[in-house]
Amino acid sequence: MKYHxxxxxxxxxxxxxxxxxxxxxxxxxxAEKDLSPPFKASLEVLLLLISILVNRLGLx
Numbered sequence: 001m002k003y004h005x006x007x008x009x010x011x012x013x014x015x016x017x018x019x020x021x022x023x024x025x026x027x028x029x030x031a032e033k034d035l036s037p038p039f040k041a042s043l044e045v046l047l048l049l050i051s052i053l054v055n056r057l058g059l060x
Contacts, residue, residue, distance in 0.1 A: 011054045018054045
């Protein structure tokens, strides 16, 4: 898996802007009214973990 950091704190993995993708998925989750609360909470925790890992990678 290739990753690199661009200027302006943008992290990409295999040409995917991770921060923008997490933001978009968060918006989609918020807009989806039929998700069960446990499933929604699980997705939110996964997105949080992704954000934490991306931030740690960016600090190296």
